[in-house]
Amino acid sequence: MTHKLTTAAGAPVANNQDSLTAGPRGPMLLQDLWHLEKMAHFNREVIPERRMHAKGSGAFGTFTVTGDITRYTRAKVFSDIGKQTEVFARFSTVAGERGAADAERDIRGFAVKLYTEEGNWDLVGNNTPVFFFRDPLKFPDLNKAVKRDPYTNLRSPENNWDFWTGLPEALHQITIVMSDRGIPRGYRHMHGFGSHTYSFINASNERHWVKFHWVCQQGIENFTDSEAASVVASDRESSQRDLLEAIDRGEFPRWKLCVQIMPEHEAETYRFHPFDLTKVWSKKDYPLIEVGVMELNRNPRNYHADVEQASFTPANLVPGIGPSPDRMLQSRLFSYGDAARYRLGVNHHQIPVNAPRCPYHAYHRDGAMRVDGNYGGTIAYEPNTKGEWQEQPAFAEPPLALNGAADRWNYREDDADYFTQPGDLFRLLTPDAQQRLFENTARNIAGVSEHIVQKHIAHCTQADPAYGKGVADAIARQKAGTL
Numbered sequence: 001m002t003h004k005l006t007t008a009a010g011a012p013v014a015n016n017q018d019s020l021t022a023g024p025r026g027p028m029l030l031q032d033l034w035h036l037e038k039m040a041h042f043n044r045e046v047i048p049e050r051r052m053h054a055k056g057s058g059a060f061g062t063f064t065v066t067g068d069i070t071r072y073t074r075a076k077v078f079s080d081i082g083k084q085t086e087v088f089a090r091f092s093t094v095a096g097e098r099g100a101a102d103a104e105r106d107i108r109g110f111a112v113k114l115y116t117e118e119g120n121w122d123l124v125g126n127n128t129p130v131f132f133f134r135d136p137l138k139f140p141d142l143n144k145a146v147k148r149d150p151y152t153n154l155r156s157p158e159n160n161w162d163f164w165t166g167l168p169e170a171l172h173q174i175t176i177v178m179s180d181r182g183i184p185r186g187y188r189h190m191h192g193f194g195s196h197t198y199s200f201i202n203a204s205n206e207r208h209w210v211k212f213h214w215v216c217q218q219g220i221e222n223f224t225d226s227e228a229a230s231v232v233a234s235d236r237e238s239s240q241r242d243l244l245e246a247i248d249r250g251e252f253p254r255w256k257l258c259v260q261i262m263p264e265h266e267a268e269t270y271r272f273h274p275f276d277l278t279k280v281w282s283k284k285d286y287p288l289i290e291v292g293v294m295e296l297n298r299n300p301r302n303y304h305a306d307v308e309q310a311s312f313t314p315a316n317l318v319p320g321i322g323p324s325p326d327r328m329l330q331s332r333l334f335s336y337g338d339a340a341r342y343r344l345g346v347n348h349h350q351i352p353v354n355a356p357r358c359p360y361h362a363y364h365r366d367g368a369m370r371v372d373g374n375y376g377g378t379i380a381y382e383p384n385t386k387g388e389w390q391e392q393p394a395f396a397e398p399p400l401a402l403n404g405a406a407d408r409w410n411y412r413e414d415d416a417d418y419f420t421q422p423g424d425l426f427r428l429l430t431p432d433a434q435q436r437l438f439e440n441t442a443r444n445i446a447g448v449s450e451h452i453v454q455k456h457i458a459h460c461t462q463a464d465p466a467y468g469k470g471v472a473d474a475i476a477r478q479k480a481g482t483l
């Protein structure tokens with residue numbers, strides 16, 4: 001390994017201190033090639049940040065199978081107890097930009113890429129099991145409501161709560177975000193959820209519906225609003241620092257992977273719509289089954305290379321794991337690959353952190369930044385008589401029965417109960433935790449127009465009268481300056 005400075009083309013750089021000038025006080029010369037190269041590269045070093053989840057931290061590790069679920073899925077990643085698969089996980093906040101403080105009240109992203117022998121499986125989840133709404137058409141609006149106001153360029157509680165309260169189905173997610181879990185002490189201290197319903201296909205080609213849970217082994221720990229304020233005042237990167245330093249110390253965080261399994265036919269008769277992303281499946285109806293454990297044990301050597309350039313997509317599915325008709329998931333199957341093609345380019349799958357660890361032959365060729373030899377002289381069409389890259393019918397999924405007339409169906413008419421589950425969650429909280437929920441909400445909603453505040457109180461009241469009253473009282477104290 002040489003420590004000699006060269007240009008990107010490998011030629012020696014004789015002087016990295018002084019630009020080339022005409023005389024000691026004269027202007028610079030265009031033939032200062034090193035200066036041109038250095039400045040030009042510098043101007044191109046920032047890539048677009050993720051539209052959501054821009055601030056994040058990542059680490060490599062392993063997933064180890066501990067429970068047998070081969071009767072539900074033929075996914076090779078689960079084929080044997082003790083089997084290990086390399087993973088890369090990226091955690092993130094959602095609303096803040098790439099330089100935002102970590103200890104903000106927000107959802108946390110929980111994205112895991114498992115480099116399985118039959119392709120990459122990305123479980124792109126959050127630290128909450130539900131989401132704000134059920135239709136993907138609202139996703140860009142969410143983004144605009146929680147990010148900066150176009151006029152003030154400030155984050156706007158008015159916009160945020162105006163949007164949230166316009167969607168009664170958001171109350172479940174709002175309740176989680178306003179609860180203690182809204183500010184995890186760091187990424188090591190939170191659960192993760194696949195959130196959507198996915199499908200498992202087993203060796204007999206039978207389908208089950210499945211939900212994924214990453215159960216935190218470090219214990220759930222959160223910051224209160226005032227703790228978070230003092231953390232942010234002294235350290236804007238508290239979650240990055242916590243994860244990085246724990247792994248450097250050899251304290252490797254672990255999460256158990258558990259699944260809830262629903263036989264395919266039960267989806268038709270379950271007491272609520274099982275593909276509704278604003279609801280959780282009852283663990284009494286569908287208990288958690290332990291499947292494996294993820295340990296994160298290796299920090300990336302370079303943040304930009306592995307964390308900033310990582311791209312996840314729920315469309316990275318492997319044989320034995322498939323999507324469900326959840327319309328949010330259906331939209332995400334398109335959205336992430338499209339975002340990666342914009343943010344990183346059409347060949348983003350070749351970037352080492354994104355590249356499968358198994359051979360891949362997609363017939364995709366050319367495009368900007370193709371650096372893997374581009375399949376050399378191998379033919380690029382199919383069908384062919386040369387035996388190249390044949391489709392693999394053994395992996396076809398069983399047919400999925402669909403019915404119904406095409407229309408823009410109003411999901412609120414399909415299932416209008418958006419209050420039972422947030423009410424259940426509220427009643428599960430201890431009185432102290434309920435009080436913090438009231439007060440966090442009051443601080444967060446402070447200054448928002450009265451009609452919006454009243455709408456939120458009305459939604460809370462529908463979930464549980466004590467929830468509505470608690471929030472109303474805390475808001476009154478906030479206004480009186482006694483909170």
Ligand code: HEM
Pocket residue numbers: 049050051052053056090091092108109110111124125126131135136137139193194195196310311312328329331332335336339340343
């Ligand atoms: C990031 C779209 C809902 C979890 C992103 C990005 C987009 C996006 C465009 C940036 C991707 C990039 O630039 O690489 C959407 C759409 C949604 C949706 C259209 C709904 C229709 C969800 C839900 C979850 C989720 C429900 C969790 C269950 C994440 C995570 C990231 C992310 C974890 C960051 C991934 C990373 O670490 O690179 N989303 N999203 N999103 N989203 Fe979503």
